[in-house]
Each structure stands twice: as structure tokens, then as C-alpha cells.
Amino acid sequence: MKRSKDGVSRKPLILFLIAIMMFAGPLGNVLLGKGMKQVGSLWVWPPPKLIATGIKIFGTGSIWLGIASLMIFIVAYMLALSLADYSYVQPVSSFAYGVVALLGHVMLGEYVSWLRCAGITVISMGVFIVSRTKPQTTEHF
Amino acid sequence: MPHYALLALIVLAGTGGELCVSRAMKEAGEPFHLHPSAILKTIFAALRTPWMWLGIGMMATAFFALLGALSVYNVSFVVPVTALSYVFGALGSTLFLREQVTRGRWLGILMVAFGVTLVFLGKS
Numbered sequence: 147m148k149r150s151k152d153g154v155s156r157k158p159l160i161l162f163l164i165a166i167m168m169f170a171g172p173l174g175n176v177l178l179g180k181g182m183k184q185v186g187s188l189w190v191w192p193p194p195k196l197i198a199t200g201i202k203i204f205g206t207g208s209i210w211l212g213i214a215s216l217m218i219f220i221v222a223y224m225l226a227l228s229l230a231d232y233s234y235v236q237p238v239s240s241f242a243y244g245v246v247a248l249l250g251h252v253m254l255g256e257y258v259s260w261l262r263c264a265g266i267t268v269i270s271m272g273v274f275i276v277s278r279t280k281p282q283t284t285e286h287f
Numbered sequence: 288m289p290h291y292a293l294l295a296l297i298v299l300a301g302t303g304g305e306l307c308v309s310r311a312m313k314e315a316g317e318p319f320h321l322h323p324s325a326i327l328k329t330i331f332a333a334l335r336t337p338w339m340w341l342g343i344g345m346m347a348t349a350f351f352a353l354l355g356a357l358s359v360y361n362v363s364f365v366v367p368v369t370a371l372s373y374v375f376g377a378l379g380s381t382l383f384l385r386e387q388v389t390r391g392r393w394l395g396i397l398m399v400a401f402g403v404t405l406v407f408l409g410k411s
Contacts, residue, residue: 172366175357175362175365175366176362178353178354178357178362179357179361179362179365181357182354182355182357182358183357183358185358186358187358188355188358203354209354242366243366243367243370246362246363246366246367247363247367249362250361250362250363251363254361254362256361256362256363257361258363259409260409261405261406261408261409262363262364262367262405262406262409262410263409264405264409265367265402265403265404265405265406265407265408265409266363266367266402266406267402268398268399268401268402268405269367269370269398269399269402269403269406270402271395271398271402272370272373272395272396272397272398272399272400272401272402273370273373273395273399274395275391275392275394275395275398276373276392276395276396276399277395278391279389279391279392279395
């Protein structure tokens with residue numbers, strides 16, 4: 147954990163950034179989901195219908211809010227990485243799957259079965275294990 | 288069934304894009320120091336490699352496939368399934384980037400694969 151030049155711990159700031167990451171990333175995906183449900187059927191052929199579909203998608207407010215939320219996530223992630231070790235920040239991503247399910251249920255009224263909950267828990271544990279393994283640098287190029 | 292192709296596209300194009308960007312960054316080399324000009328120089332060097340543009344194209348494809356999948360499936364189904372990228376990322380980094388994947392990491396990846404299977408089975 148790094149300290150600022152005046153010796154003050156940056157832990158509160160890092161925890162704040164991690165909290166933003168845990169909320170903004172899943173919120174972005176949920177808003178994209180909400181926007182795409184509003185758009186309805188997608189036509190990709192012929193080309194004029196594809197253009198109309200694109201206009202419909204990017205004319206939906208939830209899509210732009212979702213993209214903005216994902217951008218906030220990326221900025222918070224990059225700032226957190228600049229203040230703390232990758233191995234400290236990365237395991238947080240494992241909890242995002244659970245937060246997505248929770249937000250999907252609360253905001254979109256999605257039904258999340260027990261089997262899906264179990265799957266999300268196992269995925270989170272797997273991602274946590276992957277992110278706790280030591281990163282290696284391989285120079286081949 | 289054809290909608291599952293969107294899920295496959297998210298995972299394959301997303302992972303492929305990240306692998307291409309990773310290869311481009313390795314070819315560009317790391318910045319000598321963390322000064323903004325050195326970082327920009329590295330980024331511009333990476334942008335001169337075809338791998339970077341291939342990676343950006345694949346990641347854009349994955350994003351639009353994600354939008355397509357979200358129009359059909361619930362977000363609490365789509366996002367956990369995209370965790371399969373950990374499986375394909377490990378396979379790709381072994382085969383394409385010749386990186387070594389530790390036993391502990393394989394254990395985590397197997398858990399991710401098992402968890403995604405449960406999510407699929409729980410798709411009501």
C-alpha cells in the first residue's frame with residue numbers, strides 16, 4: 147500500500163475508488179441491459195435497417211448512462227491501480243458478478259434462480275483465485 | 288439457439304481482442320519511465336502495430352455482441368457467462384503468447400467454467 151509524500155495513508159481513497167468500481171461496473175452493465183430491452187428487436191440486414199437499429203440504440207438514454215457508468219468504472223480502476231498493487235485491486239472484480247445479479251433483480255426485476263446464484267458464487271470464487279495468483283512477465287516478442 | 292452465437296462472440300472476440308492488444312503492447316515494449324510523454328510514446332508505438340488495430344476491432348465487435356445479447360437475455364445471465372473469457376484467456380495466453388499458467392490459476396479457471404455451467408443450468 148503506497149503512502150503520499152506527506153506520509154498520509156491512501157487507504158481511504160483506495161477503498162473509495164474500489165467502492166466506485168464495485169458499483170459503477172455492474173451498474174453500467176445493468177443500464178446497458180435496460181437500454182437494450184427498451185430498443186426491442188434488432189435488425190442487422192439490409193444495411194438501412196442496420197443503420198436504423200444503430201440510431202435506435204444510441205438514441206436510448208440508458209445506453210449512454212451505461213457507457214458513462216462503465217467509463218467511470220475504468221477511470222476508478224486505473225486510479226486505483228496507480229495507488230495500489232494490481233493483486234490488491236483485481237480480486238474486487240470477482241464480486242462484480244454478484245452485484246450485477248443483485249442490481250438486475252432490484253432494478254430490472256429479473257428472476258435469479260438458486261442455481262444461478264450458486265453458479266455466480268462459484269464464478270466469483272474462481273475469479274478470486276485467478277486474481278490472487280502471481281502475475282508473471284514473459285518476454286517472447 | 289442462434290442467440291448463443293452472440294455469447295460465443297462476446298467471449299471469443301473479447302478475449303481475442305485483449306490477446307491482440309497484449310501482443311501489441313509487448314511488441315511496443317514498456318515505457319522507460321512513467322512520464323506522460325514516455326507513456327504516450329509507448330501507446331503510439333503500439334498503435335503502429337497491426338495487432339493493436341485487430342484487437343480494437345475485435346473488442347468493438349465484442350461490445351456490440353454484448354448489446355445484442357442483452358436485448359435477448361437477462362443481464363444476470365449474460366455477465367456471469369462472459370466470465371468464460373478467463374478460460375479462453377488462459378488457453379489463448381498459453382498458445383498465442385506462450386505464457387505459463389500456474390496450477391493455482393488453472394484451478395480458478397476450472398471453477399469459473401463450473402460456475403458458468405451452473406448459470407447455464409439455472410437459466411429458467
